Amino acid sequence: MSKPFSIGVDLGGTNLRVAVVSREGQIVDKITVSSTGNIIESLVGAIGKLFSGEINGIGLAVAGLTDGKKILNAPNLPILREIDFVRILQERFNTPVYIGNDASLAALGESVSGAGKDLNTFVMLTLGTGIGGGVVYNRKLLSIAGELGHIVVEPGGRLCGCGGKGCLEAYASARAMSTVAIEAIELKRETMMVKDADCAITPADIYKYANLGDPLAIEIFKTAGFYLGIGIANYINIFGPDAVILMGGLIGAWDIFIKKAIKTATASAFKELYAKTVIIPSTLGGDAGIIGAAELTYC
Amino acid sequence: MSKPFSIGVDLGGTNLRVAVVSREGQIVDKITVSSTGNIIESLVGAIGKLFSGEINGIGLAVAGLTDGKKILNAPNLPILREIDFVRILQERFNTPVYIGNDASLAALGESVSGAGKDLNTFVMLTLGTGIGGGVVYNRKLLSIAGELGHIVVEPGGRLCGCGGKGCLEAYASARAMSTVAIEAIELKRETMMVKDADCAITPADIYKYANLGDPLAIEIFKTAGFYLGIGIANYINIFGPDAVILMGGLIGAWDIFIKKAIKTATASAFKELYAKTVIIPSTLGGDAGIIGAAELTYC
Numbered sequence: 001m002s003k004p005f006s007i008g009v010d011l012g013g014t015n016l017r018v019a020v021v022s023r024e025g026q027i028v029d030k031i032t033v034s035s036t037g038n039i040i041e042s043l044v045g046a047i048g049k050l051f052s053g054e055i056n057g058i059g060l061a062v063a064g065l066t067d068g069k070k071i072l073n074a075p076n077l078p079i080l081r082e083i084d085f086v087r088i089l090q091e092r093f094n095t096p097v098y099i100g101n102d103a104s105l106a107a108l109g110e111s112v113s114g115a116g117k118d119l120n121t122f123v124m125l126t127l128g129t130g131i132g133g134g135v136v137y138n139r140k141l142l143s144i145a146g147e148l149g150h151i152v153v154e155p156g157g158r159l160c161g162c163g164g165k166g167c168l169e170a171y172a173s174a175r176a177m178s179t180v181a182i183e184a185i186e187l188k189r190e191t192m193m194v195k196d197a198d199c200a201i202t203p204a205d206i207y208k209y210a211n212l213g214d215p216l217a218i219e220i221f222k223t224a225g226f227y228l229g230i231g232i233a234n235y236i237n238i239f240g241p242d243a244v245i246l247m248g249g250l251i252g253a254w255d256i257f258i259k260k261a262i263k264t265a266t267a268s269a270f271k272e273l274y275a276k277t278v279i280i281p282s283t284l285g286g287d288a289g290i291i292g293a294a295e296l297t298y299c
Numbered sequence: 300m301s302k303p304f305s306i307g308v309d310l311g312g313t314n315l316r317v318a319v320v321s322r323e324g325q326i327v328d329k330i331t332v333s334s335t336g337n338i339i340e341s342l343v344g345a346i347g348k349l350f351s352g353e354i355n356g357i358g359l360a361v362a363g364l365t366d367g368k369k370i371l372n373a374p375n376l377p378i379l380r381e382i383d384f385v386r387i388l389q390e391r392f393n394t395p396v397y398i399g400n401d402a403s404l405a406a407l408g409e410s411v412s413g414a415g416k417d418l419n420t421f422v423m424l425t426l427g428t429g430i431g432g433g434v435v436y437n438r439k440l441l442s443i444a445g446e447l448g449h450i451v452v453e454p455g456g457r458l459c460g461c462g463g464k465g466c467l468e469a470y471a472s473a474r475a476m477s478t479v480a481i482e483a484i485e486l487k488r489e490t491m492m493v494k495d496a497d498c499a500i501t502p503a504d505i506y507k508y509a510n511l512g513d514p515l516a517i518e519i520f521k522t523a524g525f526y527l528g529i530g531i532a533n534y535i536n537i538f539g540p541d542a543v544i545l546m547g548g549l550i551g552a553w554d555i556f557i558k559k560a561i562k563t564a565t566a567s568a569f570k571e572l573y574a575k576t577v578i579i580p581s582t583l584g585g586d587a588g589i590i591g592a593a594e595l596t597y598c
Contacts, residue, residue, distance in 0.1 A: 065569070065571055065572075072571050073569075073571055121443070137441060137443070142436060142441075144420070144436070144537065144538045144539055145535070145536060145537065145538060145539025145569070145572050146537065146539075147536040147537065147539075147569055147572070148536075148537060150536045150569065151450070151533040151536060151537065152452065152529045152532065152533060152567060153451065153454060154454060155452060155453060155525070155526070155529050162569060163570075164532075164566075164567050164568075164569075165567070226454070227454070230451045230454050233451065233463075234450040234451060234533075236444070237444060237446040237447075237449045237450060238443065238444065238445065238446065238447060238450065238537070239443045239444060240443055240444025240445075240446075267463075268451060268463050268464070269463075270364070270372075270444070270446055270449065270461060270463075271462075272364055272371050272372055273364075273444050273446070
């Protein structure tokens with residue numbers, strides 16, 4: 001018989017987040033530890049503080065490609081690939097341990113207790129530094145590769161972090177927008193935007209200038225929105241989902257970025273399919289991946 | 300208890316094909332009738348000849364969008380949309396009747412007794428006048444929209460029959476290649492290719508001239524192959540399948556068309572995912588859809 005709580009871990013980012021999650025997908029306790037230093041010791045310590053006889057198992061969300069047991073590729077934190085988290089934690093805590101892609105698990109989380117709670121089938125896109133995603137089909141997470149940010153939306157286009165060219169991520173992610181802004185400033189395009197002390201510019205900055213009427217800032221969001229719309233239309237035509245759920249800081253720019261994406265998707269997707277799809281924001285935000293990871297122990 | 304045979308019907312094309320299919324996916328009897336005249340009467344007549352107490356049910360494959368019960372959109376034969384095949388056949392033969400998209404069902408057929416027989420997860424693309432497809436996931440057909448020919452591979456590109464712009468079908472289908480050839484001839488591009496009496500030119504003609512070294516004919520196949528490769532890479536990154544199975548007359552041009560597609564997909568898909576995927580031809584060909592339709596009665 002399954003126990004009423006699980007531990008969900010988010011291995012992404014500069015911090016590790018470890019949480020106790022209820023069967024209903026509510027976070028009841030949470031610890032954050034630094035991912036610098038000995039990751040596995042920090043992780044074992046944090047889980048140890050939260051572990052009890054009520055825990056059904058441990059689920060790990062990682063920003064990378066996994067096969068359900070091992071990490072195959074973790075571009076943002078390559079060291080993760082060298083550690084066999086599943087085996088180590090299984091032996092240490094004598095409990096089942098699962099691992100999955102953080103964006104896919106965010107989709108699962110939204111299905112358990114978020115924006116996808118009442119939906120059968122949806123596609124989730126996480127719009128952050130990169131773009132990831134997951135597909136819930138008939139209330140179950142599809143354990144597909146789910147590299148939804150790496151469909152080509154512009155053949156031969158901008159180089160993507162994955163080594164490919166013209167991926168959705170190379171056009172509609174935070175990193176892509178910042179890169180385009182920097183390039184334009186260096187090319188002396190007319191704009192109010194200025195680089196900060198690190199010679200960087202964030203999407204939040206671009207958004208601020210877009211709201212001040214800066215044409216370059218507006219153009220950056222609209223171009224990104226156009227390609228996001230192409231990607232959304234593709235996923236609507238492939239899956240015919242009830243919804244496309246969007247997550248990540250960039251959806252703060254809904255009125256300019258997402259609105260353009262919706263306009264493009266409307267023109268590009270099959271009418272019969274678009275008509276039954278809603279495009280909505282995530283309700284769990286940054287907790288979706290942890291909740292999804294914890295849910296793995298019940299799947 | 301299920302009965303050992305089913306009836307599969309292919310409602311596409313200028314002929315209706317009705318077959319008795321064994322539980323193992325072998326066609327044991329087949330009738331072809333014209334789709335001109337009263338379609339439903341022809342169909343009822345043909346099924347009547349094959350029906351017996353050994354029949355588990357009837358499955359219909361249609362070149363269009365269905366919701367499992369009704370035809371939502373049948374661009375090639377709009378009259379199909381007006382007929383409630385499922386209800387009529389159910390009442391007439393007092394047996395369960397199912398309906399699905401022909402390309403999706405071709406994927407199911409390949410899974411039952413074709414190239415996908417020993418595969419867990421694969422994407423099938425049917426390369427014909429248009430482009431369709433289906434996805435088999437963990438040995439089951441995903442009942443998704445599956446409009447796999449209508450992902451955008453060239454934003455703002457060639458107008459597609461679906462009303463969208465730049466779809467895979469607008470670049471890599473037989474219709475697309477013929478259109479490109481005609482346009483080039485009309486623009487007086489240098490080529491050995493000539494239009495036939497109907498001012499048309501088929502992919503078989505283009506292939507013949509490609510083999511004679513005609514640069515335009517070669518270019519047409521390579522361009523189509525490039526876009527097909529982009530599409531294949533997208534499906535590999537989304538699904539991480541064991542295989543991409545290709546079907547349809549166009550795969551006869553494997554050495555130039557599909558070879559270019561494979562080269563493009565290799566460069567574009569995630570290496571870890573591409574490495575575990577094979578790109579192979581269908582083994583059932585034109586019978587795949589009927590076999591898949593029949594299989595619906597066992598799903």
